[in-house]
Amino acid sequence: MAGVYRRLSRFYRPYLSLLWVSLGFLVLTALLQLAYPYLLKAIVNRVILGHREDLLLPLSAAILLASLVKGVCNFTQAYLAQVFGARTAFDLRNELYRKLNHLPFRFYDEIHTGDLMSRLTADLDAFRMFFAFGINNLMNLFLTIVFSIGMMLTLDVRLALLLSIVIPVLAATAIRFDKKIGPVFMTIRQTLGRLNSGVQESLMGVRTVKSFAREAHEIDKFRERNQAYYDANIRATRLWRAFFPAIELTGNLGVVLILLVGGWLVMSGHMNLGDLVAFLSLIWYMIWPMSQLGFFLNNWTQATAAGARLLEILEQEDDLDASREEVDRPMEGLVEFRGVSVKLGGEYVLRDITFTARPGQTLAIVGLTGSGKSTLVSLIPRFRDVDEGAVLVDGVDVRQWKRESLRRQVGFVFQEAFLFSTTIFANIAYGRPGADMARVQEASEVADAAEFIHRLPDGYLTLVGERGLGLSGGQRQRVSIARALVPEPRILILDDATSAVDMETEEVIQKRLAARTGRATTFLIAQRLNAVKDADEILVLDGGRIVERGRHQELLDLGGLYRQIYDMQFRDLEALRQFANPCMAEGER
Known part of the structure; x- marks a missing residue:
C-alpha cells in the first residue's frame, strides 16, 4: 500500500488551499481549547483562594467568549474539510468512471460488475470520509497533545x-494496532x-436460477460469502x-499518577491547587481524543485500503497502443486481413487469416463453436489487437x-442484445443522439422492428425494463440492429445478431439490409446457413483457420466442412418435406 496517497x-x-485554511x-480551535483550563486556574487561584470575587464575572464571560469563538472556528474548519473531501471525491469519481469507459474488453472479461460497484461506492466513500474528517481528526489529536504538553510544562x-x-506507551499501542488492522481492512474490502x-450476478440471472430450482444453492453460496465478510469484520472487532x-487503562493510569503526585505537591505546598485543576483538565482534554485514536486510525486504514483498490482501476494498463492513432476521416468500408494471427491465453485462436471485403459487399463467416468467428470480427473495430499480421x-x-x-x-451488433432502461426511441437513437423520429x-423498418414497436402501449416512447427485459429476445435483437443502422455505419458487423428470431424474420431482415x-x-456471423446463402463470399473457419471460402453453392459442391454443417442443419428439414409431400398427394386423391 506504499504511496497510495x-x-x-x-x-x-x-x-x-482548502485543507490549509481548514487546518x-x-x-x-486547539489554542482556544486551552483557554478553559487557563481561566479555570485563574478562577481557583485568584477568585476562590485569593478571594477576588470581582474577577468571577469577567473570567466567566471570558470562558463563554472563548467557547463562542472556538465554536465558529470549529464550524469553519469542519466545513472547509468537508468541501475538500467532497471535491476530491467528485474528481476521483469522474476519473474512475471515465477510466472504466475507456478500459479494453479484456479488463471486463476478468472482473465482476459487483466488485466494481463496491469500489465506486463503499471504497470511494471510505476515501472521502478520511479527507473530510480523518485528516483533521488526526491533526486535532496531534495539536491537542502538543499544545497541552506545552501548557503543562508551564504549569509544572x-x-x-x-x-x-x-x-x-499510548503511541506504541496505536502503532502496533495499526499494523494488525491494515490487512484486516483490506480483507474486509475484498470480501465485500x-x-x-x-x-x-444472482439477481441478473434470477430467471435461470428459478428455472433450475437452484434457489437453495444460490442462498448457500451467498451465505458463504456473507460469512467470509462477517468473519473479516469479527477479526477487526477482536x-x-x-x-x-489498553488505551483506556493507560490513560486512566496517567490520571491516577497525576492525582497522586499532584495531590502530594499541593498538600506539601509545592504547587497551587489551581495549577493542579488546570493540569487535570488538560489531561481530560487529551484523553478524549486519545480514546478516539482507534476510530481515527480505523478511518485512515480503511481509506488506505480503499485507495489501493481504486488505484487498481486508475492504473490499469490499456493493452491497445494509442501512440499511432492519428487517422480521423470518413471511411469507404474496404476491409483487409493480411496474415492475421491472434493468441488468447498463450494459444492461437486465429492463425494466418487473409481476405478482402470490398465496400458494399456482404461477407459471411461460419464455423463450429470455438472456431474463432467472434474474435475475427472483434479485430475490425479494434476491440483487441492482432499478435501477427494486420x-x-x-x-x-x-x-x-x-x-x-x-x-x-x-456498427456492431452482438448476439446478446443489451438495451438501456429508457425508451425504445432513446435506445435506437443511442449511437446518434440527434437522430429524428424519421431516421x-x-x-426500425429495415430491422423488422417497426411492426411490434407500433403495437407497444406508447410506441417508440415505451419504456423498457432493466437490460430490455420487457421485450422478448428476438425483439431486443431487432432493436439492437436498428440501433446499429441509425448512425449509417460504413461497416456493419452482425455477430449472430438474429439467433433469437425465426427463420422467416431473419430472411426478411437480410433482404432489407441487402x-x-x-x-x-x-x-x-450466423449459426443458421439459411441466413448466409446470399452472401457475396462465405469464409469457413475451423480451428482458427480459413479452411474453405466461396459462395453458397460452390461450398456445397465442394463437399467439405460447409457441406457437413449444411447437412446437419437441413437433414431433418428435408426428411420432413419428403414426409409431407406424400401426405399432401394422398389428400389430393
Whole structure:
C-alpha cells in the first residue's frame, strides 16, 4: 500500500488551499481549547483562594467568549474539510468512471460488475470520509497533545515529565494496532466486493436460477460469502476489543499518577491547587481524543485500503497502443486481413487469416463453436489487437485509426442484445443522439422492428425494463440492429445478431439490409446457413483457420466442412418435406 496517497495526489492537490485554511482554523480551535483550563486556574487561584470575587464575572464571560469563538472556528474548519473531501471525491469519481469507459474488453472479461460497484461506492466513500474528517481528526489529536504538553510544562515540569511516560506507551499501542488492522481492512474490502458481485450476478440471472430450482444453492453460496465478510469484520472487532481497553487503562493510569503526585505537591505546598485543576483538565482534554485514536486510525486504514483498490482501476494498463492513432476521416468500408494471427491465453485462436471485403459487399463467416468467428470480427473495430499480421480499413492499419472515429463508423451488433432502461426511441437513437423520429423509424423498418414497436402501449416512447427485459429476445435483437443502422455505419458487423428470431424474420431482415441504398460492408456471423446463402463470399473457419471460402453453392459442391454443417442443419428439414409431400398427394386423391 506504499504511496497510495502520493499516487492519488492529483485529485486532492488542486484543493489543498482548502485543507490549509481548514487546518489554520483547527490550530485556532486547539489554542482556544486551552483557554478553559487557563481561566479555570485563574478562577481557583485568584477568585476562590485569593478571594477576588470581582474577577468571577469577567473570567466567566471570558470562558463563554472563548467557547463562542472556538465554536465558529470549529464550524469553519469542519466545513472547509468537508468541501475538500467532497471535491476530491467528485474528481476521483469522474476519473474512475471515465477510466472504466475507456478500459479494453479484456479488463471486463476478468472482473465482476459487483466488485466494481463496491469500489465506486463503499471504497470511494471510505476515501472521502478520511479527507473530510480523518485528516483533521488526526491533526486535532496531534495539536491537542502538543499544545497541552506545552501548557503543562508551564504549569509544572515534574508532572509533565511524569505524563511523558504514558504518551509513548499510548503511541506504541496505536502503532502496533495499526499494523494488525491494515490487512484486516483490506480483507474486509475484498470480501465485500465478492459479496456484492455474487448478489449482482444472482439477481441478473434470477430467471435461470428459478428455472433450475437452484434457489437453495444460490442462498448457500451467498451465505458463504456473507460469512467470509462477517468473519473479516469479527477479526477487526477482536482487535478493537483489545485496543480500546489498553488505551483506556493507560490513560486512566496517567490520571491516577497525576492525582497522586499532584495531590502530594499541593498538600506539601509545592504547587497551587489551581495549577493542579488546570493540569487535570488538560489531561481530560487529551484523553478524549486519545480514546478516539482507534476510530481515527480505523478511518485512515480503511481509506488506505480503499485507495489501493481504486488505484487498481486508475492504473490499469490499456493493452491497445494509442501512440499511432492519428487517422480521423470518413471511411469507404474496404476491409483487409493480411496474415492475421491472434493468441488468447498463450494459444492461437486465429492463425494466418487473409481476405478482402470490398465496400458494399456482404461477407459471411461460419464455423463450429470455438472456431474463432467472434474474435475475427472483434479485430475490425479494434476491440483487441492482432499478435501477427494486420487489419486494414481503407488501406490504413486499424491501429492508426483514432478509436472513436473507427468505432463511430463501424456498427456492431452482438448476439446478446443489451438495451438501456429508457425508451425504445432513446435506445435506437443511442449511437446518434440527434437522430429524428424519421431516421429511427426507417432503421426500425429495415430491422423488422417497426411492426411490434407500433403495437407497444406508447410506441417508440415505451419504456423498457432493466437490460430490455420487457421485450422478448428476438425483439431486443431487432432493436439492437436498428440501433446499429441509425448512425449509417460504413461497416456493419452482425455477430449472430438474429439467433433469437425465426427463420422467416431473419430472411426478411437480410433482404432489407441487402436492399439498402449505399449499404455498408457487412460481416455476417450466423449459426443458421439459411441466413448466409446470399452472401457475396462465405469464409469457413475451423480451428482458427480459413479452411474453405466461396459462395453458397460452390461450398456445397465442394463437399467439405460447409457441406457437413449444411447437412446437419437441413437433414431433418428435408426428411420432413419428403414426409409431407406424400401426405399432401394422398389428400389430393
